[in-house]
Amino acid sequence: MVYRWNILFYTFLSILPALIAIFLWNAIYKNQNNPEAIRYITTYYVVASWVNWRVAQHQWPIMWQIKEGQLATDLLRPMSYPAKTFWYEVGGRTWSTLISFPFFIVLALAMGSNFVTPNNIFPWLFALLAFVISYVMSFFLTASLGLLTIWQNQPEGFFTLYDVASKWLGGALVPLALMPGWIGDWLQWLPFAYLYSLPVKIFMGMPFEQILQGFAVQLGWLTLSCIFFSWVWRKALDRYEVFEGK
């Protein structure tokens, strides 16, 4: 029962950042008589908060597995540790998505006409595809980060920095469109925009050519992050000294 309440509280928390952001931006635009902006911001934050909470940060569980010796147990088994870690998180996220779905439905309904959904199926499908690619890319990036624990056994500060920086630079905290022009242009070439922003922008309506361009860049970053992870994983196995615990 304790675990179930824990999951419920944790899931409820996933919509709080969206609520706070929506109320804040509504307050900012309230006196400007700009319903379009309010609709944009509301839709953006409902979808972005969903993406934000679904894109897993693998560095934390990997860090704890290394510190507590669980990695050693998994390395002794005839299975791929990266695959196991990935699918374990997919299972957990799928379950939490199912549980959180009603909360997001309520949130979307509560926003009323300010939450705008696409009027055909293709943005939904393309957004979902972009989300799946971003999920896999996030795995490679954050799992590489988590493996740094093998070299530096107090990486928490660096992980938190990555958490905040990736979300800020990826548009999960503030839409990239609201960033100063040259920053926004520069951020389009970093992987973080393709972790968080791309699925949201596709959902909110993006020209098809831009969607294709977005996928091309996203797949490029996916490939690079996969290669990087493979390299880090090989080095990690060489270096791993099997900690006996904290």
Next chain:
Amino acid sequence: MSVVIETQKLTRVFRTYKKQEGVKGSLRGLFKRDYTEKKAAYDLDIQIEEGEVVAFLGPNGAGKTTTLKMLSGLLHASSGDARVLGYQPWKREHPFLKQIALVMGQRNQLWWDLPAIESFNLQRDIYEVPNQLYKERLAELIEVLDMSKIINTAVRKLSLGERMKCEMVAALLHQPKVLLLDEPTIGLDVIMQKKIRSFIKDYNQKYGATILLTSHYMDDVAALAQRTLVINHGRMVYEGSLAELTERFAPNKVLAVTFSSPVSTADLGVLGQVVENQEVQARIQVPRAAVAERAAALFQKFPVADLSIEEPQLDDIIHDLFTETNKAEIGNENKAVEGEKVTELAGVKP
């Protein structure tokens, strides 16, 4: 009998940062770091045949666990080679991993919050054990270890002994051919230790599994091991049977005698070294080969009421062996240092 575990000059070196104490040391460490290299295992040549049970002994920090970790593939060797069942362990190929098990007394592979049976089911899937075979093996293991009442209890609620039994089951469900046991009875009570020992022995006899076990409990070694490897400071210092170990490093036995009237230590001294003399009870250390002769002499010369011949405790033998090898190690280091000093004095650069 084929060789199942073979190592050639197996070496593992750990490089650790040597932090100076205090704030100054911490600040200095930001700019200049001193590292030390420790050879946890050095030039190990091991051969273990199929079906053997071998005890791997050594003091804390000797390199036992490091060696087991290399043989199971957890650690890469710094140099040298190892082959277990024909595989190089640190390549961690799945066919290799399906045939070995490493059980570490201080490590838990079971899901903490779930009943043990859930972990067993997961092991079945990971190791791809056919369902029927899994059920048969599980039933057998549960019966032998008397675990039917605990398999549906969350692991975190089990006692240490119960958890250890569950760990053994989880390790053996896939019927490994090579079993690496790192202090499997550590922290267990006497009854549980006996159960685990008996279980391991039966498993070896029934399935012909090759077992390499480390333990600080000499009862484990005496009960299970056909052969012993002794390691100290990363190096192999002895390899052979327990009987040979006893003969080589314990050349004496002890005559524990009770007299009808007190006998002086000086009088007893002609028979051997008097270890203890308390009025009518004495303990005399005599050479192994001369036990019969000295015992006969004891009966002839003194009023003996009772006599027993004691083998040295295995703990004491191992302790003496470690002490000797430590002295030899220090001696070699001192020679090396003296050699450097002589070289310096002679004006020759090292």
